[in-house]
Amino acid sequence: MDTPSNTPPHSAQTTPYTDMPDEGVAAHGAESHAAVAELIHRYEKKLDAYIRRRSNCSQKDREDILQNVFIKMYTNIREFDTSLLFSSWIYRIAHNEMIDWYRKHGTRRTVSLEADEGLFAKIAADIDVEHTARVHELQAAVRTAVADLPDDYREILMLRYFEEKSYDEIADILKLPPGTVAIRINRAKKKLAEPLAHIAPESN
Amino acid sequence: MTHTHEEPTAHYDSLATKVLGAIERQHIAPTSRSYFVVRDLALWVPGLVVTVLGIFAWAGFFFALTHATWDYGRYVHTSTLATVWDELPKVWLALFAIFAVGVTYAFKHTKRGYRYNAREILTASMLLSLTGGGALFTLDTYYRVPLLRGPSESLHRAMWSHPQEGRLAGMVTLEALAADAAADDVDAGITLVDDAHVVWHVRGIDRDFFDALPRSQGGMHGMPPMDTDAEDELFMRLIGTVLPRDAYPEPNTFLACVVLPGKMNRMPPPMGARGRPEPKQSSDTRCIEILEQIQHARMRN
Numbered sequence: 258m259d260t261p262s263n264t265p266p267h268s269a270q271t272t273p274y275t276d277m278p279d280e281g282v283a284a285h286g287a288e289s290h291a292a293v294a295e296l297i298h299r300y301e302k303k304l305d306a307y308i309r310r311r312s313n314c315s316q317k318d319r320e321d322i323l324q325n326v327f328i329k330m331y332t333n334i335r336e337f338d339t340s341l342l343f344s345s346w347i348y349r350i351a352h353n354e355m356i357d358w359y360r361k362h363g364t365r366r367t368v369s370l371e372a373d374e375g376l377f378a379k380i381a382a383d384i385d386v387e388h389t390a391r392v393h394e395l396q397a398a399v400r401t402a403v404a405d406l407p408d409d410y411r412e413i414l415m416l417r418y419f420e421e422k423s424y425d426e427i428a429d430i431l432k433l434p435p436g437t438v439a440i441r442i443n444r445a446k447k448k449l450a451e452p453l454a455h456i457a458p459e460s461n
Numbered sequence: 462m463t464h465t466h467e468e469p470t471a472h473y474d475s476l477a478t479k480v481l482g483a484i485e486r487q488h489i490a491p492t493s494r495s496y497f498v499v500r501d502l503a504l505w506v507p508g509l510v511v512t513v514l515g516i517f518a519w520a521g522f523f524f525a526l527t528h529a530t531w532d533y534g535r536y537v538h539t540s541t542l543a544t545v546w547d548e549l550p551k552v553w554l555a556l557f558a559i560f561a562v563g564v565t566y567a568f569k570h571t572k573r574g575y576r577y578n579a580r581e582i583l584t585a586s587m588l589l590s591l592t593g594g595g596a597l598f599t600l601d602t603y604y605r606v607p608l609l610r611g612p613s614e615s616l617h618r619a620m621w622s623h624p625q626e627g628r629l630a631g632m633v634t635l636e637a638l639a640a641d642a643a644a645d646d647v648d649a650g651i652t653l654v655d656d657a658h659v660v661w662h663v664r665g666i667d668r669d670f671f672d673a674l675p676r677s678q679g680g681m682h683g684m685p686p687m688d689t690d691a692e693d694e695l696f697m698r699l700i701g702t703v704l705p706r707d708a709y710p711e712p713n714t715f716l717a718c719v720v721l722p723g724k725m726n727r728m729p730p731p732m733g734a735r736g737r738p739e740p741k742q743s744s745d746t747r748c749i750e751i752l753e754q755i756q757h758a759r760m761r762n
Binding site: 294298323324331334335336 | 476477479480481483484489490491492493494497
């Protein structure tokens with residue numbers, strides 16, 4: 258399970274916003290720098306990991322991107338509708354910031370997937386591989402297959418399995434209809450299943 | 462559990478400091494709420510206006526579609542295709558709507574997928590048609606290539622200035638109409654002036670016909686007529702035949718078998734038996750044979 262968004266990070270001092278949900282903190286973001294700092298503390302790790310998975314940029318570049326994300330968060334904090342999920346909103350900002358970064362640096366989107374055994378095992382199992390004993394063998398293949406996916410499919414799989422976002426949240430982040438999200442996840446899984454069937458035909 | 466590598470906390474503790482420091486140094490302030498409200502209104506208010514205008518536009522389109530030249534095309538054009546071509550804008554819009562539905566269905570039910578999505582295909586089709594049509598118009602080929610005159614020729618008065626072929630168009634002035642009525646001769650017909658300024662005497666139209674029409678140009682169907690102006694005129698299109706000179710005292714006499722007052726999408730014709738506006742057909746018994754002859758003549762051309 259992901260860290261609940263309203264749990265205080267271990268390195269932060271206790272503030273009036275510590276026990277407040279994200280949306281409540283964001284409502285004070287325009288008037289209180291402490292609220293802004295609280296939101297930064299809550300999302301810096303998650304967004305750093307998200308940026309790291311979506312690109313091969315250096316730590317310096319990641320810091321710059323993160324800084325831009327949170328400055329944009331602060332600049333547009335009055336646009337945020339507190340009746341919606343703050344998580345989806347800030348991921349949307351990070352997503353757009355990544356696109357801007359790609360454009361500015363003229364780089365192709367590359368992938369830097371960590372050797373996250375648990376997650377790749379989860380993807381492999383979700384593709385309905387029958388023989389779970391072979392799941393570990395297939396993790397490397399899954400990792401390669403994910404990296405080879407088209408950008409749109411890979412991004413959706415990352416949000417679904419790595420960031421553990423729901424279909425509705427993914428739809429909000431990527432500004433897609435929920436039905437399109439479901440279709441793309443389904444197609445992404447089918448694309449992943451093809452190289453797995455080739456590598457481990459016994460598992461089918 | 463969050464699946465991320467552990468990073469030194471000092472890095473993260475300093476990020477908030479860096480961000481807030483940048484905000485202070487650059488004097489960054491949150492954008493005011495009113496900006497976002499105005500931005501949203503700037504999008505949705507015009508959208509609402511466009512939608513409301515679209516209601517009236519589509520009402521006009523449906524009116525034009527139901528009052529198109531289908532009923533009398535056989536007397537005016539040489540083939541069914543020519544009639545369809547005459548109404549091309551309406552035909553295209555209907556076909557494009559069918560195409561859009563078909564494309565949307567195909568893209569939703571495809572197994573293999575297509576390179577482009579439905580929205581791109583439809584937008585490209587629309588843009589190509591729009592720019593191509595604009596280019597043709599701008600290059601003035603419209604006037605040089607007869608094929609291109611079709612789509613608006615029904616409104617083109619030149620096509621209707623062929624009395625010897627059974628088509629006559631012109632203006633009926635209310636002043637002349639009043640004079641005709643004062644002449645107290647029910648057989649005298651009405652006076653019509655065509656584009657060549659030739660004065661015609663039109664028979665086959667009852668004076669009562671004009672009482673049923675709004676005395677104005679430009680009124681949309683269902684809207685109240687404007688006040689009559691002494692200089693007001695009625696634009697008429699007639700299908701019929703030129704009567705022999707020796708049979709009538711007036712030099713230019715035309716027997717109107719079908720009367721189409723005004724442009725069909727601007728003035729409502731008289732109500733027909735089906736309860737909706739229809740072109741007026743004359744009760745003169747000669748008209749049956751005359752219309753057949755016109756129709757056969759067009760088919761031979």
